Amino acid sequence: MATNRSNVHGSEPDTVAGNGLLHRRMFLTVGTAAAAAAAGAALPNPAAADALSVEPWMKLPGSGFVGYGQPSKYEEKVVRTWNTAPGTTGTGAARTPHHLLDGMITPNGVHFERSHSGIPDINPDTHRLLIHGLVKRPLVFTLESLGRYPRESRVAFLECGGNGQLLYQKEPAPVGVQAIHGLVSCAEWTGVKLSVLLQEAGVDPKAKWILAEGADAAGMSRSIPVAKAMDDALIALYQNGERVRPSNGYPMRLLLPGYEGNMHVKWLRRIKLTEGPTMTKDETSKYTITLPDGKSLQFVLPQEGKSVITQPSPGLTMKGPGLYEISGLAWSGYGRVTKVEVSADGGKSWALAALQLPVLSKALTRFRMPWRWNGGPAVLQSRATDDTGYIQPTRDKMIASRGDRTIYHANAITTWAVSEKGEVKHVYA
């Protein structure tokens, strides 16, 4: 690791941790030498004249208006990728390409999806939502009648309980952030608070759980504590401003901020108030955490604190030494991210990343850290802490507490190794 030695903490004014991590102030102070040198990424002056050449697209009028726009044709690689599980059409999961995105909002076109029997083609005019079971008065809502109730918006992440499951494998999967952590996304959701509807129905004090059922062919169903339903649960009707997408539950889905993804039941058709959990197939045969001794944890509901570096990451080859931004996403189902630390030397030293404001509870949080790569090997990691004090564990610690017989709630630190060629690989460290 001789190549790293020149860049350990203190060797350069703005260094904040080993192997080239830099303080953000170098970009905030006008006229510093560091800022002037900056990335050194701008092209040399002689190229300036070229930039003034009139490109072909300036020589003729461009295209006209369309009702609903699409990304540039040059961005056709920015798409979800999927695997299909045994079962009917569309059984499986399609993953968000986080290595090609930035910010905290996931665009609707590439929000992850997990379907158990494909995407139902629901006519919103005939779709109904029933609230029944242990209530004073069963209620039925049309989309139109729901639209008369007061709404709320909130930015919230959604993460499949199985996201990150490759981290349970004995050997590091030779893949990137989309394959490993692509089952988390974040949107601004708008809808009606479930508590308002439950109040109208009149909940029997004996009811401690609800059953939420989807209108897909799998009848995907989960049990949810009434306390969560009365707290911040939303019947989501809009996603990033427009109606919820078919793959995300059109015309309505449950939103349970911070909770395991499949509990946010899509294509929501029925909520039944019950004394205990219903023990559906989706919370018994699946979505339980099997421990080394063969026993399983059931109803592990919030997704734990977690983070991952999205740039650089596998598939994004670095082109020569110099300044880069290390950037990634952090989140916690327990609340707000308070701190993300980044290491470029495999966890030997850490530095605080900048958190992009606003930092919202149970939403993705973008973190950023300037890094001067010296062209030598580097081992990149990030570690999130939330406002309950929960700290994202190392992989060793996660395996020590849960074993490797499960595929759920994998929130360990993910490690990317950068080679001298600038290639980035998934490794264990």
Next chain:
Amino acid sequence: MATNRSNVHGSEPDTVAGNGLLHRRMFLTVGTAAAAAAAGAALPNPAAADALSVEPWMKLPGSGFVGYGQPSKYEEKVVRTWNTAPGTTGTGAARTPHHLLDGMITPNGVHFERSHSGIPDINPDTHRLLIHGLVKRPLVFTLESLGRYPRESRVAFLECGGNGQLLYQKEPAPVGVQAIHGLVSCAEWTGVKLSVLLQEAGVDPKAKWILAEGADAAGMSRSIPVAKAMDDALIALYQNGERVRPSNGYPMRLLLPGYEGNMHVKWLRRIKLTEGPTMTKDETSKYTITLPDGKSLQFVLPQEGKSVITQPSPGLTMKGPGLYEISGLAWSGYGRVTKVEVSADGGKSWALAALQLPVLSKALTRFRMPWRWNGGPAVLQSRATDDTGYIQPTRDKMIASRGDRTIYHANAITTWAVSEKGEVKHVYA
């Protein structure tokens, strides 16, 4: 107005202003009679059995995964509409359908666009950004080299200087929120701070303005004070997480939070540091405010404080008396919205709307107000105040100060009249 009398302030426990405006607490207090009655919008019990019938889409597997998703086919009316101005292809503006959206984020597919010669088909690999003029060292950036600089994200509204121009007409245009106010949208933008690039170029102290030029066939160009460029200007590369859309400036655009829309130059190719403004065609022949005496105000840069009710609004017919949510958008180019007041009696009485958190500076802010419509005539208005103390003017006041010879910066209060049939019309009041 006899039908209104029963609902004036104080006649019902949760009334907060004339003609049925209600306090939000009626939905926050568990078990109140008001909450139990709620919208009265749920269907009666006998319909409950129907909701349990198995709809056709539950009887067969749904559709499979796609790389880049689209809205439901049932939402095909949620599209931009446009007028074309004299000129080349795509000269004109396409408007956001705010009456059909909710939340603060505008989905990328319907973000408004204003083009002066269509949308150029730019190859991101050959596109260049030049910074030159009064600088120590001219710089040229490729998209890739720009990608090495530290980034920032911020949620910001963009509003065309001509948005709302129908309010200058002598008679109220018989149209709705999309036609009148559809040239404002809001997204999370991510990119590189312009100040970082200007520092690297080394700005000559004589330079007080920049010229920003687009790579469209119109060569759309605007002059911007250096102070703004060094403050919060961003070279935006991402829009709601994904690359900026072609209609919004792919592969890069200028973002000047709060400033007049066309200054956020799309398809940005050149920034020139200059002593004074360049006086381009786009800031002399257009985008100036002509006063009654024939003189014109030039460089009126921030968009003033403004709001508009989006639901209910023309095109959304109300179906019978009862509870509704009045909802809309507020924003200010000066800063943060601190207050939105709503009136249901044409400005005779006002009540404070709830502001959806987080309220962000120079971003759209969603406001909400419960309303029990008694089935009689109502006149709906909203009025925004920002953190500089600026209060959105009435139309009379706007016309009194600016006359009606201009089409720019129309930020007056917009009025919707609700008839006894539940039809909503644009009126002056």
